[in-house]
Amino acid sequence: MTKIASLLTLLVTVLVSSLPAAPALAQRDRVFVASYGSDTNPCTFGSPCKTFQNAVDVVATGGEVTAIDSAGFGPINITKSVTITSPAGVEAGIAAAAGGNAVTVNAPGASVVLSGLTLIGSGVGVNGIQATAANLEVVNCAIRGFSNGAGANGVGIFLVPGAAMNFLISNSIVADNAFGIYYLYNGSSAAGSINGVIDHVVATNNSTDSISINSGNVAEPSYVTISNTTSSNNGGDGLNVTNNVATRFIVEVDLSYFNNNHNNGIAVSGVGSSSVVLLGRSVVTSNGGLGITWNAGITVATYGDNRINWNGTNDLSFDLDNTDDTLR
Numbered sequence: 001m002t003k004i005a006s007l008l009t010l011l012v013t014v015l016v017s018s019l020p021a022a023p024a025l026a027q028r029d030r031v032f033v034a035s036y037g038s039d040t041n042p043c044t045f046g047s048p049c050k051t052f053q054n055a056v057d058v059v060a061t062g063g064e065v066t067a068i069d070s071a072g073f074g075p076i077n078i079t080k081s082v083t084i085t086s087p088a089g090v091e092a093g094i095a096a097a098a099g100g101n102a103v104t105v106n107a108p109g110a111s112v113v114l115s116g117l118t119l120i121g122s123g124v125g126v127n128g129i130q131a132t133a134a135n136l137e138v139v140n141c142a143i144r145g146f147s148n149g150a151g152a153n154g155v156g157i158f159l160v161p162g163a164a165m166n167f168l169i170s171n172s173i174v175a176d177n178a179f180g181i182y183y184l185y186n187g188s189s190a191a192g193s194i195n196g197v198i199d200h201v202v203a204t205n206n207s208t209d210s211i212s213i214n215s216g217n218v219a220e221p222s223y224v225t226i227s228n229t230t231s232s233n234n235g236g237d238g239l240n241v242t243n244n245v246a247t248r249f250i251v252e253v254d255l256s257y258f259n260n261n262h263n264n265g266i267a268v269s270g271v272g273s274s275s276v277v278l279l280g281r282s283v284v285t286s287n288g289g290l291g292i293t294w295n296a297g298i299t300v301a302t303y304g305d306n307r308i309n310w311n312g313t314n315d316l317s318f319d320l321d322n323t324d325d326t327l328r
Contacts, residue, residue, distance in 0.1 A: 027060035033092075035071035052076045052084060052094065062111075067092035078105045078112055078134075086116040093118045096125025099148065105131040108163060113137040119156075121146030121177065127158040128177070132186075135166045147178040147207065154178030156206070160186045161194065164220075170199040180206040180234065183224070185216040196224040203229070209236035210261065213251060214244075215270070221248040232259040238287065241277055243270030243298075252278045260286045265311060268294035281305050288312040 031043035032055070039054040041047040049055045051074040055065040059082060067073060067086040072093040076084070086092035094117060096102040102119040105112050112134045119128040121144065128143035129136075136159070143156040152158070156174035159167060159182070167183075174180040180203035185194060196213075203210040210231040213224055231238040238258030243249040249270075258265035265284035268277050276299045284291040284306065291311040294300050302308075 027058060027063070029060050029063040030066065031055045031059045031063065032066050032068050033071075033073050034068040036069075052092075056080075056082055056084070067116075075100060076103050078103065079107050079110075081107065081110040081112065081134075083113040083115065084117065085113070088116075090116070091118055092116060093120060095120045095122065096128070096146070098124040099126060101125065101127045101130045102143075102146075103129045105129065105134050105136060107134040110134040111137075113139070114141060115139045117141045119143040119146075121148070124148050126153050128156045128174075130155075130158045130160065131165075131167075132160050132162060133165075137168045137170075138172055139168070139170050141172045143172065143174045144176045147176075149178065152179065152182055152184065155180075155182045156203075157181045159183040159196075162186050165194050165196075167194075167196045168199070169201055170197070172201050174201065174203045175205050177206045179208050179212060180204075180210040180231070182209070182212045182214075184212075184214045185220065185222065193220050194222040194224070196222075198224070198226045199228055201229045203231045204233050207235040209240045209263075210234035210238050212237075212240045212242075214240075214242040215247070215249050216244065222250070224251045225254075226251065226256055227254045229256040230259075232257060232261065234261045235263075237261060237264045237267045237289075238284075239266045240264075241266075241268045241270075241275075243275040245271065249275045250278070251276070253282055254280050256282045258282070258284045258287065262288045264289040264291070264293050265308075266292045268292075268298050268300055270295070271297055275299065276301065279303070279306055282307075284308045285310045 032045050032048040034048040037048035037050040039050045043049040043055050043058050053076050059065055062081045064083040067090050070091040072095055094102040125146045126149040128146045147154040156177040238261040241251050265287040278301050280303045290313050291308045
């Protein structure tokens with residue numbers, strides 16, 4: 001009997017070992033989160049996850065994470081290409097932990113889309129979105145209450161790329177932060193150019209500068225377009241542009257408002273004749289300091305179609321009356 005049992009055991013072992021191995025579960029291209037979900041679930045529509053972080057971890061690179069219903073889904077650390085979205089009528093909230101960011105993006109060469117999200121700092125979160133790498137789109141988002149940070153922190157959207165970046169911020173509200181939108185190029189001297197668009201954004205009630213664009217110390221060209229945007233009621237400048245190197249650095253502003261800011265409507269500083277701000281069809285009024293100010297060597301061009309008046313000191317930092325808003 002013992003011999004027969006041993007032979008049967010050997011036969012079973014051989015049969016089991018000859019079976020094909022079960023394939024590993026493939027990552028899904030689309031996963032879901034919901035208020036009633038669980039992070040032990042497979043993140044399908046029928047069995048959604050509970051948090052954005054777990055969903056981002058399990059979705060395939062380049063995939064999509066979608067919120068099914070309105071709830072808070074927790075902070076996220078993103079290291080790959082992904083889209084995180086909520087449909088119309090759903091409020092997908094992310095409340096930052098004290099001393100932390102709501103969304104951190106560090107994904108070199110990746111593309112990240114954040115759509116329809118509500119980011120909440122409550123005065124204890126550091127940055128709403130901090131992106132150190134990746135191409136980034138922020139669409140239809142509301143970002144409020146990020147003010148717990150020293151230096152340049154406490155930012156609604158903080159872009160600190162160390163390499164070439166394309167960014168788009170559109171149809172969004174950035175309010176009640178220390179800084180509204182802060183872009184600081186932090187790459188090497190051969191890191192690559194930056195191309196950015198800020199369109200249909202309202203940046204208001206931020207305690208310092210509303211929109212700040214800073215080349216850092218990197219000799220790479222940068223091009224940023226600001227259109228259909230309102231920057232009002234902020235504690236610093238409505239728009240602050242700083243270029244620290246003699247490299248082409250162009251900021252074009254069209255159909256935008258810079259009103260009732262505590263300091264200047266638009267302030268431009270730095271070095272290099274390649275630094276250019278082009279201003280058209282825009283309103284710069286009722287600011288506490290100058291309407292527009294810049295230092296020698298910087299080019300600011302206006303096109304006779306702006307309204308620049310009723311500012312605290314002078315309308316412009318050169319002698320220009322309000323009826324002669326011409327290209328200079």
